[in-house]
Amino acid sequence: MSINKVIKMSELYAPTLKEVPVEAELASHILLLRAGMIRKTAAGVYTFLPLGWRSLHKIEDIVREEMDAIGSQEIMMPALQPAELWHESGRWNDYGPELMRLVDRHDRGFCLGPTHEELITSLVRNELRSYKQLPVSLYQIQVKFRDEIRPRFGLLRGREFIMKDAYSFHTSQESLQEHYDQMSHAYGRICERLGLEYRPVDADSGQIGGKVSTEYMALADAGEAELVYCDCGFAADVEAASVAVDVIESDATELTEVHTPGIGTIAALAEFLGVPENATVKALSVKDADGKPVVFFIPGDHELNDIKASRVLPGFDLLSDDEMLDWGLVKGFMGPVGLPKGVRVIADESLKASKYWTVGANKKDFHFKGAQCGRDFTVDAWADLIAAKPGDRCKECGAVLQGARGIEVSQVFQLGTKYSTAMGATYMDEDGREKPFIMGCYGVGVSRSLAAVVEQHNDEYGIIWPISCAPAEVAIVPLTVGDEIVAPAAAKLADALCAAGVEVVLDDRNERAGVKFNDADLYGWPFQVVLGKKGINNGQVELKIRATGERKMLAIDEAAALITSMVEEERARFVH
Ligand code: ATP
Numbered sequence: 001m002s003i004n005k006v007i008k009m010s011e012l013y014a015p016t017l018k019e020v021p022v023e024a025e026l027a028s029h030i031l032l033l034r035a036g037m038i039r040k041t042a043a044g045v046y047t048f049l050p051l052g053w054r055s056l057h058k059i060e061d062i063v064r065e066e067m068d069a070i071g072s073q074e075i076m077m078p079a080l081q082p083a084e085l086w087h088e089s090g091r092w093n094d095y096g097p098e099l100m101r102l103v104d105r106h107d108r109g110f111c112l113g114p115t116h117e118e119l120i121t122s123l124v125r126n127e128l129r130s131y132k133q134l135p136v137s138l139y140q141i142q143v144k145f146r147d148e149i150r151p152r153f154g155l156l157r158g159r160e161f162i163m164k165d166a167y168s169f170h171t172s173q174e175s176l177q178e179h180y181d182q183m184s185h186a187y188g189r190i191c192e193r194l195g196l197e198y199r200p201v202d203a204d205s206g207q208i209g210g211k212v213s214t215e216y217m218a219l220a221d222a223g224e225a226e227l228v229y230c231d232c233g234f235a236a237d238v239e240a241a242s243v244a245v246d247v248i249e250s251d252a253t254e255l256t257e258v259h260t261p262g263i264g265t266i267a268a269l270a271e272f273l274g275v276p277e278n279a280t281v282k283a284l285s286v287k288d289a290d291g292k293p294v295v296f297f298i299p300g301d302h303e304l305n306d307i308k309a310s311r312v313l314p315g316f317d318l319l320s321d322d323e324m325l326d327w328g329l330v331k332g333f334m335g336p337v338g339l340p341k342g343v344r345v346i347a348d349e350s351l352k353a354s355k356y357w358t359v360g361a362n363k364k365d366f367h368f369k370g371a372q373c374g375r376d377f378t379v380d381a382w383a384d385l386i387a388a389k390p391g392d393r394c395k396e397c398g399a400v401l402q403g404a405r406g407i408e409v410s411q412v413f414q415l416g417t418k419y420s421t422a423m424g425a426t427y428m429d430e431d432g433r434e435k436p437f438i439m440g441c442y443g444v445g446v447s448r449s450l451a452a453v454v455e456q457h458n459d460e461y462g463i464i465w466p467i468s469c470a471p472a473e474v475a476i477v478p479l480t481v482g483d484e485i486v487a488p489a490a491a492k493l494a495d496a497l498c499a500a501g502v503e504v505v506l507d508d509r510n511e512r513a514g515v516k517f518n519d520a521d522l523y524g525w526p527f528q529v530v531l532g533k534k535g536i537n538n539g540q541v542e543l544k545i546r547a548t549g550e551r552k553m554l555a556i557d558e559a560a561a562l563i564t565s566m567v568e569e570e571r572a573r574f575v576h
């Protein structure tokens with residue numbers, strides 16, 4: 001525990017900025033820079049200044065408390081990881097250019113960990129040998145490295161960032177499920193304690209692997225993640241959402257060629273035919289990992305979801321115009337009827353509901369209406385291919401889905417035996433057999449959460465910290481520092497609050513009142529106490545509550561006790 005000392009603004013390294021770099025677009029990015037919390041070192045690489053670091057520590061402590069409460073044990077693994085471990089799991093190749101790779105002086109390969117499944121699996125496979133030692137849950141709070149293609153939005157998408165990652169090892173699915181539920185509950189609590197408005201959503205398990213996963217989304221219009229949700233309780237990341245889609249079939253029941261000169265897009269086709277876009281079928285030509293051509297067919301009003309598509313066609317890539325020509329594919333006019341030989345057809349399963357399709361005729365300036373699967377063409381595979389969107393229908397209850405945007409602050413995964421099998425991490429079970437561990441992994445974006453909090457809690461004047469992660473709880477703002485009444489009164493109040501365990505900033509700078517007020521709002525101190533000569537002479541100080549803008553006069557003799565109890569009450573709001 002650090003000693004609670006009054007923070008003196010005159011000594012504090014928290015330079016504020018009037019101007020911020022143009023690249024800072026989001027409120028959180030702008031305000032964390034302006035309030036002297038962080039500074040950019042390189043693209044996606046940030047330094048935390050004292051105030052940013054204090055808030056970050058508070059978030060870490062909340063995460064720690066919640067992890068400790070469910071019996072996960074804190075460890076610290078190295079950021080530097082030997083390449084061999086990643087070869088064992090197969091991810092040295094699979095992870096791609098996001099993995100920061102390096103070689104040491106002996107030419108041995110390493111990476112800077114973007115996540116730690118390999119490292120922890122290699123740790124426990126030598127130590128946990130018997131079912132009697134399981135389950136075990138371990139976590140760390142540590143810096144992670146991902147060479148993101150587009151680092152941006154400050155701490156929200158960094159190339160170096162801080163994550164809490166936990167890993168659990170089990171002998172049964174039931175045991176994994178139990179811990180996964182505890183973790184999920186803890187993740188909800190972490191969001192609540194940070195004052196985040198959030199929603200848990202079904203997620204894709206991405207690079208990490210596994211089958212069951214939930215993401216915790218801090219709701220924010222500026223968030224990069226899109227989600228759909230329903231009043232029945234269904235909520236999912238659009239990357240993962242499986243939804244019901246309405247498609248309209250063609251009014252023609254026979255294969256009918258339509259002259260559509262220059263009509264090479266869905267929007268133009270729908271307009272030309274006078275039908276909605278979901279009465280048309282969109283075609284996308286790609287090549288599989290071996291370079292063989294495939295055409296995806298999806299409802300005209302939807303987009304292909306790359307993640308879903310790569311599940312049916314791992315490693316697929318779009319065909320270039322030249323490649324399309326080589327395969328005899330006619331851009332803007334592709335359809336399943338009479339495709340060139342060797343081109344496979346994969347169609348979205350929602351199209352099964354449509355008997356007669358309106359599609360390209362594989363001939364420039366022509367489309368077909370009334371194309372029927374089985375009669376006019378065949379489909380090699382049906383799959384869920386589309387990106388869900390608001391307006392689609394819920395598969396659980398049929399209601400129309402609503403949409404929202406969010407910042408993914410954390411995610412829990414059931415990994416199963418993906419890593420333990422690949423890396424030979426087994427234990428001896430009760431029946432005397434060697435079995436691979438059943439694993440879960442659980443990540444909280446600690447530095448991203450800091451930015452998410454600011455993204456949700458700000459106004460035109462600055463940050464409005466929830467007290468749980470404010471760099472300090474109360475600011476004391478004496479209006480005249482040299483004054484022999486005001487200065488000692490301010491110092492006395494600061495000391496009294498500090499002695500009562502409140503975190504206090506004393507703005508002892510020789511600045512104009514306006515500057516101090518503006519800074520106090522920019523820094524976002526939850527409680528601000530203003531001391532002026534006149535007020536003190538009347539035995540009063542003014543308290544301002546940042547979140548509501550409410551002001552009250554307090555008797556100076558009672559101020560310390562009153563403010564302490566208000567701080568305690570406010571803290572309690574964030575611990576449930
Ligand atoms: P995203 O989809 O946003 O790239 P992810 O799903 O790849 O994130 P995970 O592997 O689930 O991320 O990592 C766990 C947590 O780490 C995420 O929920 C997020 O809060 C945080 N995180 C991931 N990437 C970054 C990043 N580039 N910068 C800051 N935090 C990150």
Ligand code: MG
Nearest residue numbers: 215408410411
């Ligand atoms: Mg994730």
